[in-house]
Amino acid sequence: MSTHSAQRIDTVEAIIVDLPLVREQRFAALDARSQSMVLLILNTREGIQGIGEASLPSGPWWGGESVESIKANVDSYFAPLLIGEDAFAIDGILSKLDDAIYGNSFAKAGIEMALLDIQGKALDQPVYNLLGGKQRDSLPVAWPLATGDAAAEIDEAREKLDKRLHDTFKLKMGAMAPEADVERACRVAQELEGLAKVRCDPNGRWDETTARWALPRLVDAGVDLIEQPLPRWNLEGCARLTRECPIAHMLDESVCSLQDMQRAAELRAGSLISLKIMKTGGMRRTKTLSEMALAAGIPIYMGTFLESSFGTGANMQFCATLRDLPYGGELSGPLLVAESITEQSPEYRDFELHLQAGVGLGVTIDRDKLAAFRRDRNYSLHAVRK
Ligand code: MN
Numbered sequence: 001m002s003t004h005s006a007q008r009i010d011t012v013e014a015i016i017v018d019l020p021l022v023r024e025q026r027f028a029a030l031d032a033r034s035q036s037m038v039l040l041i042l043n044t045r046e047g048i049q050g051i052g053e054a055s056l057p058s059g060p061w062w063g064g065e066s067v068e069s070i071k072a073n074v075d076s077y078f079a080p081l082l083i084g085e086d087a088f089a090i091d092g093i094l095s096k097l098d099d100a101i102y103g104n105s106f107a108k109a110g111i112e113m114a115l116l117d118i119q120g121k122a123l124d125q126p127v128y129n130l131l132g133g134k135q136r137d138s139l140p141v142a143w144p145l146a147t148g149d150a151a152a153e154i155d156e157a158r159e160k161l162d163k164r165l166h167d168t169f170k171l172k173m174g175a176m177a178p179e180a181d182v183e184r185a186c187r188v189a190q191e192l193e194g195l196a197k198v199r200c201d202p203n204g205r206w207d208e209t210t211a212r213w214a215l216p217r218l219v220d221a222g223v224d225l226i227e228q229p230l231p232r233w234n235l236e237g238c239a240r241l242t243r244e245c246p247i248a249h250m251l252d253e254s255v256c257s258l259q260d261m262q263r264a265a266e267l268r269a270g271s272l273i274s275l276k277i278m279k280t281g282g283m284r285r286t287k288t289l290s291e292m293a294l295a296a297g298i299p300i301y302m303g304t305f306l307e308s309s310f311g312t313g314a315n316m317q318f319c320a321t322l323r324d325l326p327y328g329g330e331l332s333g334p335l336l337v338a339e340s341i342t343e344q345s346p347e348y349r350d351f352e353l354h355l356q357a358g359v360g361l362g363v364t365i366d367r368d369k370l371a372a373f374r375r376d377r378n379y380s381l382h383a384v385r386k
Contacts, residue, residue, distance in 0.1 A: 007044040007087040007118050014071040015039045016375040019308060020338045025146045028174030028203035029061035030293045035306050035337050038107075039365070040074065042114040044087060046307040048121050051169060051365060052113030054106045055278060055313035055333070062253070062305070063106055063201075063279060070107045077101055078111060087118040088212060090284065095332035105256065112282030113314050113361065127317040127361055131287055134320045138352040139302055140328030141165075142199065143207035144336070146172035150187040157192055164208075165335065167351045168197040169329060170227070174205030182214045186221035193222050201227035204253050208237045212244075219247055227274065228252040238269040248272045250301060256280060262287045265296035272327060273302035283318045290322060302329025309334040309342040313356055313363030316346075320355050341369045 006180045018036045028341045037055040044050075060066040081100055085093050088113060097108055121129045128134045143166035145153040153171070160166040171188060173181045189198040200223055206214065212230040218226060221340070225248040230237045232253035251270035255261050256279040264270055273293045280286040290300050302319045304312075312333050319329065331353050334346045342363045347354040354360040371377060 005046060007046050007048055007122050009082045009085050009087060010045045011041075011043045012074065012082050013041040014074040015041065015370070016067045016071055017308070017341065017370065017373050018375050019341070019362060019373055021336055022338045023147065024338065025058070025144065025172070025306075026148050026175050027057060027061070027172055028144065028205045030058060032058035034058075035308070035333070037308055037311060038067050038070045038074070038110060039310070039370070040110040041113075042087070042116045042118060044118060046122075048118050049117070050087065050114040050118030050121065050311070050360065052115075052117065052232050053314060054108040054110030055305045055307040055309060055311045056106060057305050063256075065104060065106045070104070070110070073101065073104055073107055074111070079106060087115045087122075090115050090119075090180070094282065094285075095120055106278045108281040109278045109283075112284065115316075116283060117360040124359055126357075126359060127283070127314070128320040130160070131318060131321045134355075135323040136320055136355075138354045139316065139319050139325065140168065140332060140351055141332050141348065141353045142168040142170045142197075142330040143326060143332055144172055144330070145169050145188065148176060148184070150184045153184075153188050154191045154242055157188070157196060161196060163351055165348055166332070167195075168199070170199045170201055170330060172203070173200055174202040176209045178206060178214060182217050185218060185223060189218070189221040189223050197223040197224050199223060199227065200229075201252070202229045204228050204231045206230060208234070208240065211241055215241070215245060223247065225250055225272070228254065235263060235267055235269045239265075239267040242268060242271055245271070246254075250274050250327075252276075255289070256375055258285065258289055258292065261292045264283065265292065265298060270298065272299055272301055274301045276303040276305060277315060277318055278305050286318065287321065299324065301325060301327050302331060304330045304333055306333040307313060307331070308337055309340040309344070309346050310361075310363050310365060312346055312353070313342065313344065314361040316353060316355050317361055339369065339373060341373060
């Protein structure tokens with residue numbers, strides 16, 4: 001294909017998919033046993049299909065959207081605005097969507113992902129070449145420890161280390177009382193000292209006094225990064241904590257939009273920024289956000305919402321365009337989700353996730369798996385649980 005023609009969007013379909021997890025995941029807000037996402041399937045009149053994945057960390061507690069809200073809004077409000085548009089006109093499409101639909105960054109990110117997949121396929125190029133080109137082939141990937149039981153978490157970490165899958169672990173915190181949570185984290189960090197890096201993420205559940213009490217204890221135990229201990233709105237508090245924090249203080253919930261990033265940079269509210277395509281409304285905006293962070297001298301990190309094998313492949317296309325990730329990232333979804341929905345298997349080895357070759361997003365949906373796990377086929381989690 002030497003020249004490209006427009007790729008006009010003809011159909012837009014949103015499919016909710018429910019996948020079981022290999023074990024329960026205890027977030028600050030809830031205990032999850034399955035992971036749901038929306039696949040956004042766009043077909044062009046010219047015959048190309050692009051797919052995006054809007055993934056959420058088990059319901060609306062993190063970002064306000066749910067798989068149900070995404071499907072409802074895409075069916076009723078996004079689709080009529082998309083049909084007839086040229087998939088190459090991403091900035092224009094996103095502006096049009098922003099004018100008509102407030103928020104909904106997860107849905108917008110899933111749509112943008114499908115548009116980029118169409119572009120890549122039309123141009124016979126991987127998506128990373130549409131985003132500035134490849135600067136890395138792999139990403140060091142942290143593993144979430146999220147059962148709340150320190151002894152079991154230490155065993156889980158040792159198993160991951162033995163298999164050379166992960167040498168960095170992130171404790172999901174905030175579900176327990178701070179005293180018990182900090183004791184748990186210190187025990188895990190001390191037990192793994194010299195073997196692995198241990199990090200803590202209370203998902204904004206602590207107040208400043210608690211964070212100030214916890215921080216020196218965690219640092220003493222060897223924790224090398226604390227993520228979003230304070231509520232997302234408390235940027236001034238985050239800035240105060242950053243000033244006294246001898247380890248990386250990463251902002252996640254506090255930095256979703258470009259405006260959030262600008263304000264975080266002005267206040268020096270964090271010393272590391274977690275990038276997530278979903279929270280910022282797409283790969284291109286996340287790239288801009290990353291450039292704003294780097295321009296302010298604040299390093300970046302590749303975060304996750306526990307995407308499927310498809311969404312993880314897509315995230316890796318974006319991640320491949322990032323040069324320096326001093327603390328790595330955590331695209332570990334496919335190892336926590338018990339079922340793959342792609343024809344390709346994500347490649348985890350030597351503590352890293354490796355980029356997959358291919359055009360577009362480099363991943364293709366396994367149609368049989370999609371048929372089995374789509375919610376509108378009355379799939380029941382209990383039917384496949386062992
Ligand atoms: Mn987080």
